[in-house]
Amino acid sequence: MTTMPQIRPDDRPLLIAFGFTLVILVIGTGYTLSTTGTMPLLQPSYLMQQLQIGSFLGICAAGMMLVILTGHIDLSIPWTLTSAAMVATSVGGPWAIPAGLSVGLCVGLVNGFGVSVLRVPSMIFTLGLDTVLRGLMVARTGGFAPQDTATPAMLYLAKAKLLGVPVALFVWIAVSLVVTFLLTRTTFGRALYATGTKERAAWLSGIRTRAVVTGAFLGSALCAALAGVLLAGYSAKAYQGMGNSYLLPAIAAVVLGGTHILGGRGRYAGTFLGVVLIVLLNSILSIMQMPEAFRQIIYGAVIIGMLLIYGRGTRVSE
Amino acid sequence: MQNVPIVELSDVAISFAGVKALAGVDFACHAGSTHAILGENGAGKSTLIKIISGVLKPDTGTIAVNGSKVGFSGPADAADAGIVCMFQELSLIPDLSVADNVSILRPPRRFGLIDRRAQIARTEELLARVRCEDVDPRAMVRDLSLSRRQMVEVAKALGRDPKVLILDEATSALTQRDVETIYGLLDELRADGVCSLFISHRMHEVEALCDRLSVFRNGQHVETFAKGERSDAEIVRLMIGRDVTAKFPPKPPIRAERAPAVRLDDLRWEDRLKGVSLTLGKGEILGIGGLDGQGQKELLLALFGVLKGTKGTVTVGDGDGLATSPHRAKTGKNRIALIPDDRKTEGLMLSLSIADNIVAAALDKVASGGVIDPGRLDAAVRDGIARLQIKAGSPAHAVRTLSGGNQQKVVLAKWLMIAPDVILMNDPTRGIDVGTKQEIFRMMRTLADEGKSILFYSSDYAELIGCADRVIVLYDGRVVSELTGEAITEEAIVAASLNLKGEVA
C-alpha cells in the first residue's frame, strides 16, 4: 500500500493493453516469418485493412462504452446494426444514411425509456428490444429487402481510401473524437460519470439522470446504426444477421480498455486500444488457422489474463 | 483496572495510499469500563476501531487481546474473540428479516440447518431487552425506520455476547428514549465486565456514559484519562488543538416580519404528512424538531421535488409552485438545495473525485452551452474547498478517501455552488466533530444573513436551541408546536415532541 510510482492507476490498463497489442504483433510476425517467411502484420497496408474492418467494431464499442459508463449494458446492438443497414439500403438514394441513423435514434429512445423511466434492467430490456428488432426485420422483409444494395455514399464511407487511408478509419476517428470530447469536456460527460457512479446521489444533485441514461443509449444505438450503415457499404449490401458478431467483442473491448463494467470509471482511449487489441488478436488467430475450439479458449484466457493483470476491482472492506 | 487490558494496541500504524491515518498508536482498554474515543473528523477513530474489529489490518504494530497477541484476518475472527462492533454505517442486511439479521452469524440450528422458530424466539427476547417490542422479528429490515434499525443493530450486538462492544457513532440517529435505553444497557454491560468503546461527537453523551476517555488527533493518540480529570474546554482543546469558545454564533434579534420564501398550506402526502402549514421567511433559520420519523424527512423531500402525489398548496418565492424533481427545484426561480441525511448514498458519489462531486450540482455554472470551461471549473473547485476548509490531499482524489466530516463538507460545498435561495438540511451535522459543527453553524448564520432561508432538521435538541430563529415540532405528520426566541428550550421541544399537550398548533 505504498504510493504508486509515476504511473497513475487510470493509465495502467492503457499501458497494459498497449503492451499486449505489441506482444500480439510480435508473436504473429514470428509465426508468419517461420511459416511463410513474410511479415504481413507489419505492413502498413495489412494494418490499414485490419483497422478498416476494426472500425465497425470500434464504432460499436464507442457507443457501448457510453452505456457501460452509466452502469448499464446494451444488448440490442446486433439487430440495431442490422436494422439500420437494411432500412438504409431499402430507402436508398441520398436519404439512405439518414434513414439508417434514424433507426438508431428510435432504438436509442426506446431503450432509454425502458431503462431509465420504466426502470427495467437494461440487461433484459435491450435483449427484448433486440428480439423485437429481429422479429421486425424477419417480418418486414420476408427475407428479401426490397433493395439491399448499398448506395454510393455508403460504399464511399466504408471502402474508399483518402490519402491511402481507408475512409472508414476516418469515420472511426471522428466518432472517437466526438466521444472523447463528450466525455471529458461537456456537462453531459460529467453527468454520465456521476450517474454511473451513484444514480441516486446524482439525481439528488439535480442531474437529470433519466435524460443522461437515455442519452447514453441514444449514443450507443446511433453508433450501432452508423456501424451498420458502414458495414452495409463494406459488404456492398445489407443482410440478415450482419450484426451478430459485434456484441460480445464490443463489450470485451470496452472492458479490456479498463472501463469498469459497473459504470462510473473508464477512459475512451482504453476502449480504442481494446478494439485494436481484439481486432489484431482475431486476425492473428485466423492467420494461424486456429480451430474454433482453441480460438474460444484463447479469447477467454486473454480477457481473464489481462483483467487479472490490471488488478482492478477493490475488495469491499467497509 | 490495573489488570491486563482486554484489548491492547502497541505502536500501530496504517496508511491509505500514502495518507497516514494512524501512526504510532498505543492504546489499551479494560474490562468493565465504558471508554470514550474522541477526536475531530478524520482523527482516525473509525480507523482505530476497524483495526480492533478486524476490518482493517494495520501496516505495523500488534494487537493483543487479554494479553496475548492476535492477528485477525477478518471481522469474523474478531467476533470469535468476543469483539463486536456496531459500525457507524449500519451493518444490517435490508433484505433479510429482523430475526435473520439478529442471528446472522451464529444462528440456532436444527439438523444442521437454521432453525427459524428458535431464531424468532431469540430475537424477541433480545428486542425486549432493548425495549423494542414493537419491532416484528419477521419484518424486513428495509421496512424499518433508521432509528429502529439502529436499535435492531444494538440487539444484534447484544446477541453476540460481546466482551468488547464498540459503538461507532451508533447513537447518531437515535431518539432520546432509545438513547436512554442504551445508557441503561451499557451500565448493565459494564457491571457484567464488558468493555464498551464509545465514539460520539456529542459531549453530553460521553459525559453521561463513559468512565475513561481517549483523545485522538491527526492519527495519533493524544491522551487517555478518567472522566472528570479534564474540563470540557480542555478536552476540546486536546481534540482540535485550539479553544472553541462559543459553539453557536450569536442569533440576530427576533424579527417579526420577514418576506416569506416558502409557504406551505396544508401539505399532505400519503400517511406521512397530514397537513403541514408553515412559512419560512427570507433570511430565517427555521428548525424542525420532533421524534425521529414524524414526517421531517418527508417534508424536506417534498419541498425538493422528490415526492409525487402531494396535496395542498406550496408557494416558493412569489408564486412558484412545488418542484416536480430535484432538477426543477435546483433550477427554479428560487433555487432550492437539499443536504440529505445519508451522505454515503444520497449526498455523494463516493468513488468520484472531490472536484467532480463539488461541481456535480452546478455543472452549467462552469460550462457554456454544455461545454465545460476547465479554468472556471478549477477555480470553482478551489473556491469550494477553501470556503469550507475541506481537508484533502488533492481535489482529484476520490471523496471516499475523506473522513466523514470532510465528506459532509463536500456535500455542503456542492450545494453552496448553486447559490441556493432555500437550503433544506436533513441532520447536516450527524457524525461531525465540534470544530466542524461550529464552522457549519457559522456558515448557516452567514447564509441566513445574506438573505438565504434555511429549513433545518436536527435530531440534536441543542442544535435547534442554539441555532434556529424559530423551531417547529412535528408529531405524526403535523406541526404541533411553534417556538420562537426565548421559548425555544429543551423542555418545550421535548414536551412538544411527545405531543404532551395533545393539542394541535
Next chain:
Amino acid sequence: MTRWIAQNRGFAAALVLFAALYFSYHLMHPRGFSTAVLVQNANELVAIGFVAMAQTVPVLLGGLDLSVGAVMTLAACVASWLLDGTPAQIALGMIATLAVGAGFGLMNGLIVVYGRLQPIIATLATGAIAIGLALLIRPNPGGNVDGDLNWALTNSVYDFAETYGFARGGDAAWLQPFVNIPVPLILLFGTACLVWLPFKRTVTGRTIYAIGSAEGAAYASGLPIDRARIAAFTLAGFFAACGGLYLAIQTSTGNADVVQAGAYTLNSIAAVVLGGTALLGGTGGVIASILGAMILRAVSFYFRILDIDPLLQPLIEGIVLLTAVSAVAFRTFGVKNQLELFR
C-alpha cells in the same frame, strides 16, 4: 399469507401469470390436461429450468453468470461420452458430469473472489473457455446414451417403473397416485428442493442473500463472504451441469453448439427476471426462476396451437418478452417517493 405476498410480490405475480397462460394452453390444446402433454412440456422445461436455477444463485449475489449456457453445453458433451454401459458405469458418468460442472463453477468462483474480477465479465470469458473445451470434446454432434435411460427419464413415472421393472412394472397400488407425474418434473423440482432449500438455510446460503442486499454490511457482520461467493458459483456450475446432464440424456447427444449456449444464457436471465428475482440481488429464489422459465416456455407453446404467421413469430415473441418485463415496471409509476426508484 398477506405478508408472504407483500414480501414476494414478483413471485406471486409470476405465479398468476403462469397459471393463466398454462391453463388456457391446455384448454385450447386438442389433448389438453393429459399426461402426454404434461410430459412433453416438462421435457422442454428441464434444461432451461436448470440453467435458470444456475443463473439465480449468482444473481442473488448481485452478479451475473454469463457462462451458465456454456457450462451446460460442456456438461452435455462430457455426459455424451459417459452415459453408457452398466448401471454403475452410468451412475459414475453422471457423477463425473456433475463434478465437471461444479468444478467449472468453482473455478469461476475462485477467479471472481481471488482475482477480484466482476462476475459478469469473468464469466463472459470463462464461458468462451467452456465452449472451447466442449468443442474439443465433441467436435461434431453425437454421442451414445443408454436408450432405457433416455426413455425412462423423459416420460411419466409409470413408464419409468415399467422400463426398470420396479413397483410391479408400474402397476403397484402405492404408485398409482404418482404414475402420471412426469419424471423430468420430479428431477427438476427434486433437485431444487433437495439442494437449494436446505442450502438456503445454512449460513453460507444466507450470506449469498446478504451479499446481494448489502455487501459492506455482510462483511462487517463477519459473514463468510468469500466462501459464499465461491459456493454460489460452484452451485451455479452444478445446476448448469444438471441441465447439461439432462440435455444429454434427453437427446442422447452432446452438441457443442455455441449459438444454443448463448441463447440459454440469455434466456436464463430472462427467466430469472420473469420469476421476480431482482438482478441487483438480495431477493428472490431458485424456485421463482423455474417459474420464470416456465413462463418463457409457455409463451412459445402458443405458436403451436394458434395459427400465427411463422414469420411474425419472432416479433410476437419479442414483444411478449418486452411487455412482460415492462409490466413489472408499471409499479414504478405507482411509486410515490421517487427516491425508491434509485438504488
Next chain:
Amino acid sequence: PAVVSGPGAQPECFAPWTEDTKYLQWPAKEGPYQIAVVNGFVGNTWRIQMVKTAKAYAEDPSVKDKISEFKVVSTGTDAPAQLGAIEDFINQGYDAIITIAVAPTGFDRVIRLADKNDVVLVPFDNVLDTDAVMQVNEDQLAMGKKWGEFILGELDAMGVDGGKLLEVRGLAGNSVDRDRSQAINDAIAADDGNWEVISVVGNWDDGTTQKVVADAIAVHGQFDAVIGQGGSNGIVQALKDAGHPWVPVAGESENGFRKAIAEYSDEGLKGISIGQSPGLVAVAMKAAISALEGNPMPQLISVPLPVATYKDLADGQNFWSELPDNFFTVNEFPPCGVNISGPAIMAETGDDS
C-alpha cells in the same frame, strides 16, 4: 413404418439415395392431412425463403386439397424446444411433421413417439444420423466433390497444375460443414496437381466470409482458386475489394454470386454455383403426403443437385440481375411438380418501399 422393397412412388421425384436404400411404408390414411413444419433457427435469408416456400407450396393446387391444417413454427437453435414442438404436434394428432434438425442426433424419443402414433416425420436439409425415418436432402458429399472437381478442371484447362487454393468452411461443428469439406479435400487430394489448401472459417455468412477471405488475401497474396461452402457473395466482394485477379470460384446459389459470375466470367471468374435449395421443404412435404397416402417411399430421398456453371447461366432463368443478391436462386424441382421460383415468392412479399 414397415420396411418394404422398392420401387417407390414417383421415382423421378423421390429418387433413392443409393441402390441399397431401403423403402418405408406407412398404413394409408384418409386425407386431408394435418401437416406441421418445425424449423429451428430463423433469421437468415435461407430459412425465411424456406418458410415462405413451405407456405406457398401448401397453397399449391396440387396439394391444397390434401392438407387440412398447416403450421410452421421456428424454435431457434434450442434442441429441447424443437423436440418439444415435434412432440406437441404428435400429441395434437398431426399426421406429418417436417423438420430441419438442430442436431443430427437426439431424436430417438420423438422418432419412437412418431412411430407409435403412425406420424410421418421427415427431416430435410440438416438430416439425422439414422435410417429409422424418411429424410430428404441433397447429397453433401457429392456437392463437395463436384465443387472440387470443377475447380480443378478449370485450373487444368488454364494450364495450372499447382498452387494455393482457398477453402472457406462453414459453421464449426456442423455435420454439413464436415461432409462438404471432407469431399472437397478428398477431390483435391485425388488430383495429381501440387496444391496447398488454406482453410478459413466463414460460417456460411457473407460478412464473416468477406472478412476472412480479405484477411487470407492480405496474408497469402494470391490464390489460384477459391472454394466456398457458403457466403459466396462475401468471397466475390473480398476478391473485388482486394483487386485480386478473377479466378475460378465455387460457391452456393445466392443470386448475387450468380450475377457476379455472369458479369465477370470473361475476366476469369469461372464459377460454379450449387445450392442447397430452400425448395427442399416442398419436396419433403410432398414426400410426407405421399407416405401418408400409403405409398412405399425411399428412406433417404436424394434431390438432384442444382448445378449451374458460368457456361449455363441465363438471366431470368437461373438468376435475376434485377433482383437483390440475397436470395437463393434454386427453388423449384420440376420433376416433383414443385414450381415455386424464388422471384415468385418475392412477388408475393410485395415491394413495400
